[in-house]
Amino acid sequence: MSTSRSLAVVTILLASGVVACAPPDEPPRTHWTDVTDSTEVRLIRESESLCEDCITLERVLVMGDTIGEGYLRAAMHMVRDSTGNYWFGQYEAVKVFDAAGEYVGEVGRAGEGPLEWDNAMPVHTDAAGRVHVFDSGNYRYSVVGPDFTLVEEQRLLDHVTDVHALGDGERWVLNMWHPTPDAIGSPLHVWEGGEIVRSFGDFVDPTNPRADTDAWRIFTTDGAHRTYSAEQYGSYEIEVWSDTGRRVTGFLEPEFNDPPRDPEAPESADNPPSSTIRALRVDSEDRLWVLSWQLRDDWLDMMEERRGPDGRVTLEMKPGLEPIDRMDGQLDVIDLTTATVIARTRMEGVVVVDFLGDDTLWAGEFLGAGHLRVGIWEISFNP
Numbered sequence: 001m002s003t004s005r006s007l008a009v010v011t012i013l014l015a016s017g018v019v020a021c022a023p024p025d026e027p028p029r030t031h032w033t034d035v036t037d038s039t040e041v042r043l044i045r046e047s048e049s050l051c052e053d054c055i056t057l058e059r060v061l062v063m064g065d066t067i068g069e070g071y072l073r074a075a076m077h078m079v080r081d082s083t084g085n086y087w088f089g090q091y092e093a094v095k096v097f098d099a100a101g102e103y104v105g106e107v108g109r110a111g112e113g114p115l116e117w118d119n120a121m122p123v124h125t126d127a128a129g130r131v132h133v134f135d136s137g138n139y140r141y142s143v144v145g146p147d148f149t150l151v152e153e154q155r156l157l158d159h160v161t162d163v164h165a166l167g168d169g170e171r172w173v174l175n176m177w178h179p180t181p182d183a184i185g186s187p188l189h190v191w192e193g194g195e196i197v198r199s200f201g202d203f204v205d206p207t208n209p210r211a212d213t214d215a216w217r218i219f220t221t222d223g224a225h226r227t228y229s230a231e232q233y234g235s236y237e238i239e240v241w242s243d244t245g246r247r248v249t250g251f252l253e254p255e256f257n258d259p260p261r262d263p264e265a266p267e268s269a270d271n272p273p274s275s276t277i278r279a280l281r282v283d284s285e286d287r288l289w290v291l292s293w294q295l296r297d298d299w300l301d302m303m304e305e306r307r308g309p310d311g312r313v314t315l316e317m318k319p320g321l322e323p324i325d326r327m328d329g330q331l332d333v334i335d336l337t338t339a340t341v342i343a344r345t346r347m348e349g350v351v352v353v354d355f356l357g358d359d360t361l362w363a364g365e366f367l368g369a370g371h372l373r374v375g376i377w378e379i380s381f382n383p
Helices: none
Strands: 041-043 045-051 055-063 078-080 086-089 094-097 103-107 120-125 131-135 140-144 150-155 162-166 171-175 188-192 195-200 217-221 227-231 237-241 247-252 276-282 287-295 303-307 313-317 327-335 340-347 352-355 360-366 372-381
Touching: 055 327, 055 340, 078 120, 086 120, 086 372, 120 162, 162 217, 171 217, 217 276, 227 276, 276 352, 287 352
Parallel strands: 041 247, 045 340
Antiparallel strands: 055 372, 078 086, 086 094, 094 103, 120 131, 131 140, 140 150, 162 171, 171 188, 188 195, 217 227, 227 237, 237 247, 276 287, 287 327, 303 313, 327 340, 352 360, 360 372
């Protein structure tokens, strides 16, 4: 299958060498979970033995029809339930595919009533096999049974950008801009029983007209109910927060975007588009997996100069290409104890969207304008 973002070969790249060991005279570091200085930032280095062949990816499934009931028109939130079905958010509906990628059925329709959606975001499957769906358009949270029936629903306080469960779905961390006196300036909120019980995650200036978008975060949670959070655009700085809202520590890769992007200036060779972090997860060994979109070295070859009505010349994508074509997916595995990248995979030609459990990724694959399919990729890691 030939697509603009299909993958022929997955290659593992060894990044430029950065010394991983601390200077001999540096005192022993406190384990990162026991840090008492909440302002600490640990620099992420590449391990001297950075593994170039211990992560392999294999595309095992493609789902989504270009016509008919299984048609997909957006790469949004997706979860896999306990029977192996895939629940895929599609604005006004949730489309379900079985473990073999065959279309099963649709949950809900457009509207504002029960099991009616505006922006359906399936985000979690609990131990009972129920799927938890947040609808940021209707400001509503719903629990749907395996038989596609509504179990319960609650109202949300505001537009939610992303959600992760603390535990099995009784508490949640919500990313939303909710400028109330008790939450003003905070991008992350612990939500329980229909109420915000805690807000945290760094200050966002509420007087900034872009405060709502500045509050967007890429984040995940772990078994100890910690939240790992990064800004959505431009930086590789990951902050760790306890479920009480205390900042535990931070990790920073300082050369992630060099030179840094000036968002107020047009794109150019000296002001390139930013690489971005897209997804995080923590495995059972307390290693942090970071999925990012990395700017390709040949991105300028995909651009051409165009003169606008005002006479200004800007760089624009060549016909037939989209801005996402300038990016490759990259997967880093970070040993948090040593703050070192121990393994890395560069996925040429594939821009993976998110993790799907502990051993799977998923990616949107386009067959031309308006024709979207979804690829499921299994991860094997042998350090």
